[in-house]
Amino acid sequence: MQRDARFLQAENVRLSENGDSVIIIDQTQLPGAVKYLELRTDVDFYDAILKLKVRGAPAIGICAAFGYYIMARRIAEADPVCGYEEFCHRLQDRKEYLNSSRPTAVNLSWALNRMEETLRNHEEASLQEILEILEEEAIAIQQEDIEMCRKISGYGLSLLKDGDGILTHCNAGPLATSVYGTGLGPLILGREQGMNFHVYSDETRPLLQGARLTSYELQKAGIDVTLICDNMASLVMKNGWIQACLVGCDRVAMNGDVANKIGTSGVAILAKYYGIPFYVLGPVSTIDRTCSTGADIPIELRKPEEIKEMFYEKPMALSEVKCYNPAFDVTDHELITAIITDRGICRPPYTQSLAALFGVETPNRSVE
Numbered sequence: 559m560q561r562d563a564r565f566l567q568a569e570n571v572r573l574s575e576n577g578d579s580v581i582i583i584d585q586t587q588l589p590g591a592v593k594y595l596e597l598r599t600d601v602d603f604y605d606a607i608l609k610l611k612v613r614g615a616p617a618i619g620i621c622a623a624f625g626y627y628i629m630a631r632r633i634a635e636a637d638p639v640c641g642y643e644e645f646c647h648r649l650q651d652r653k654e655y656l657n658s659s660r661p662t663a664v665n666l667s668w669a670l671n672r673m674e675e676t677l678r679n680h681e682e683a684s685l686q687e688i689l690e691i692l693e694e695e696a697i698a699i700q701q702e703d704i705e706m707c708r709k710i711s712g713y714g715l716s717l718l719k720d721g722d723g724i725l726t727h728c729n730a731g732p733l734a735t736s737v738y739g740t741g742l743g744p745l746i747l748g749r750e751q752g753m754n755f756h757v758y759s760d761e762t763r764p765l766l767q768g769a770r771l772t773s774y775e776l777q778k779a780g781i782d783v784t785l786i787c788d789n790m791a792s793l794v795m796k797n798g799w800i801q802a803c804l805v806g807c808d809r810v811a812m813n814g815d816v817a818n819k820i821g822t823s824g825v826a827i828l829a830k831y832y833g834i835p836f837y838v839l840g841p842v843s844t845i846d847r848t849c850s851t852g853a854d855i856p857i858e859l860r861k862p863e864e865i866k867e868m869f870y871e872k873p874m875a876l877s878e879v880k881c882y883n884p885a886f887d888v889t890d891h892e893l894i895t896a897i898i899t900d901r902g903i904c905r906p907p908y909t910q911s912l913a914a915l916f917g918v919e920t921p922n923r924s925v926e
């Protein structure tokens with residue numbers, strides 16, 4: 559591989575200098591501290607994804623691709639004369655383990671499947687050659703993500719005006735991807751070009767990605783950001799302060815229904831009521847061609863402690879109180895003004911415009 563490629567990698571997920579481990583920014587420590595974690599084993603990768611130390615659909619995919627490569631290294635180290643079929647079998651087992659860490663963001667299985675396909679295409683290669691090929695593939699996934707973020711940011715920016723007020727939910731910035739981000743990409747690109755946006759960041763209960771990560775990233779990027787509680791979104795819209803909503807996505811069904819962080823569908827309903835465009839931004843790898851509608855998307859349920867205890871010094875409720883804690887919801891395609899991908903801007907009807915991204919001709923996708 560070209561060693562130079564490593565230096566192009568993003569800061570939040572990267573291979574260590576000797577390629578033997580992966581270094582991530584531990585997102586659970588932000589904004590208080592920028593701490594780096596080294597991931598060396600399958601359990602390290604599983605734990606980092608499950609506990610949201612690395613999070614955001616594209617970043618999860620990138621981390622999983624590197625994890626697949628590192629797991630391949632561990633298998634080869636333990637058994638340097640392992641035959642090809644046995645090697646594939648052991649790696650498939652580890653892949654399924656990693657894939658079970660979180661169910662909703664399709665980028666996880668997308669990246670792992672791509673790594674496995676690469677392995678399957680090199681039956682004649684030696685173990686050493688296979689490791690190099692897998693390392694290159696993981697780096698390629700990250701490099702493509704950088705390119706994808708730049709394109710989405712450009713398409714998204716073409717829909718905004720200097721001075722616009724923007725509402726965003728959860729975190730779809732550089733930490734959730736590689737650079738720029740998806741939902742926040744147009745804002746960061748616009749700022750680089752001298753534009754000024756006024757961004758309202760939903761705090762995003764219960765894990766506060768909007769407070770801890772989005773307001774952090776925007777503030778650091780020199781963008782005017784105001785943090786609000788989730789239940790204030792309606793008021794800022796009513797006040798006329800919001801000209802567009804921008805959010806990321808974890809899985810898009812072929813009819814345009816979108817799974818994203820819990821609370822996103824509420825924002826979309828409010829936006830419809832107030833006549834504000836609601837834009838979803840994400841790469842083509844987040845579109846799941848096996849899901850016809852949002853009903854096919856698995857929704858992650860997480861522990862009650864996240865609602866009652868996490869990020870607060872005191873318990874927020876009696877320990878015996880029941881909690882319902884879905885991590886995502888599905889926004890109905892009828893509420894979405896456009897889905898902005900790295901291959902262009904898709905408009906309704908999404909059954910046609912999304913299919914067109916995969917090669918079927920349609921008139922309602924505009925690509926600059």
Ligand SMILES: CSC[C@@H](O)[C@@H](O)C(=O)COP(=O)(O)O
Pocket residue numbers: 610613614615616663727728729730731734735739740741767805806807808818819820885
């Ligand atoms: C560019 S990331 C888009 C989504 O992954 C993001 O909005 C989101 O919902 C993340 O959820 P999380 O549970 O923090 O991984």
